[in-house]
Amino acid sequence: MPGIEPLQPSRKPTLTPATGASPTALRLVLGAQLRRMRGEAGITPEVAADRIRCSTAKISRMETGHSPCKERDAADLLELYGVTDPARTAEFIDLVRKAGQRGWWRTYADVLPDWFEPLVGLEEAAASIRTYEGHYVPGLLQTADYAYAVVRSGHALESEEITRRRVELRLRRQQLLQRRDAPKLWVLLDEAVLMRPTGGTRVMREQLAHLLEMTELPHVIVQVAPFEVTAHTSPGNGITYLRFAVEGLPDVAYIEHLTNATSVNKQESTDEYRWILDSLSAQSPSPAASRDLLWEALKRYGGGGPVV
Template sequence: MMDPRPGGAPTVLRMVLGKRLQDLREQAGITYEQAGRELDVTHATIRRMEKAEVGLKIPYVEKLLHVYGVTSPEEVSGFLALAREANRPGWWHSFRDVLPDWFSAFVSLEGEAAVIRAYEPHYVPGLLQTPDYARATLRAGQPHAAPAEIDRLVTLRTERQALLSKPEAPLLWVVMDETVLRRPIGGRKVMREQVDRLIEATELSNVRLQIMPFAVGPHPAMYGPFHIFRFQLQEIPDIAYSEHLVGGVYFDERDDVSSFLEALDRMCAQAAPAQSTKAILDGMRKEI
């Protein structure tokens, strides 16, 4: 399980380099304890570096590469350059005044994933929300937040949506409960605009939407929403994310993620096929 504690929200590149350090250590036959003694730190620090739970201190990385037998100046220089890049704040760092540390990891994973799959029983996913719909949901979830803070969060949410139109955009595959479309949020005008946005999204080649009708009855994920991120880089496993009222939990253990994948695969089979989503949305649009 990933540990996105304050100051430790991992960037994807940091995760990649952590995995490469782990591979180099294991290939060299060196234990956590031995590596820790070389740096005069605890074995837990080495574990946390490999798990991307702490930043990569350049002197530590350089010393470990030497200990692990990496002697080529070009290879060392290249690794250190990547480590410096991995330690740079992501674009979302400018929103650190309103962005919780535990959600910074989500934004990083979202921005680097090749495939984003999700189940959403309550709201339209953030990547597909209109500004007015986003403002209404944020206000409902944070009733004591100042208007300026809500504005900042809406801006962050809309800027995240740019990834869907980038040259190598990820596949976004979402199963939404019918409840999402039946729950009035922000008034009729806001809901009409939001449904229109979803209809537009069905035309995108990298977006696949499925609606889970009430009529199908119970399904495997009635406990709540979740996301699954898949990456092209082999160093990074599939990662599942589940959110609760005051935080989020990230799962990267194979058995845990497999449970999420199995549930979502079953739900995709139960839900209305993606080809019919536009017709469903057109029908609901007329009812609003």
């Protein structure tokens, strides 16, 4: 069975994360910094909220990276927390400014739900992405026609233009896999996905051929989780687990539901989801054996050839 990289001990966050992080990732880093500095200063959320004239709920959202932080608020909070070094304050404010920038995905705001936007931003900053899907091929590995079929199945009454925009967004996300510093993508695919002819025979045949082609990339791994495995170990919903090469940014588990999603970054929660993925991976065929299963599925849809 394939080996799974062990959990690494968390590192003490530093003020400056690696360059190139997405605005979404920077908000998480800055939030963690604000929470740490507030704790070290012995300041309660109520006192912090009073200082910048907001609710404690907003302080919580800022510290978890779910709400942006204004430059003026950041300066006031740093002063409250005892940060008096002008250079350190200026450095932090610069990060606040960068975290407030618009990511490329904001161009698709008309088709990008608020609950899905964080995942797109975090994908851009991830060093590794592990995902389990029980219904469809993950968006990062979908062909255009397969993506169209998936989108239409969930948004049948939408206009063709909106559908096209949704598919375009999905394909744009895939560009991160072509970067020189592309993240490692490890996919656990429920066997049911191979049996479900999404989009019809031709679309499914092309999708499976694309999956096989993508597994030839050194940073893309696909494992097929058989029915006998998922019958006993299955999260029920899709899970995406992201790890980052950014100081101060914890692992994030993103769990999809029917009409929304939940993201968690506390270690006691992310460890649980990582354990589920580890367990599924350890019980499933190896990546090489999974390629054979993909070839067998491709042949059932009228494609295939010699296994390479």
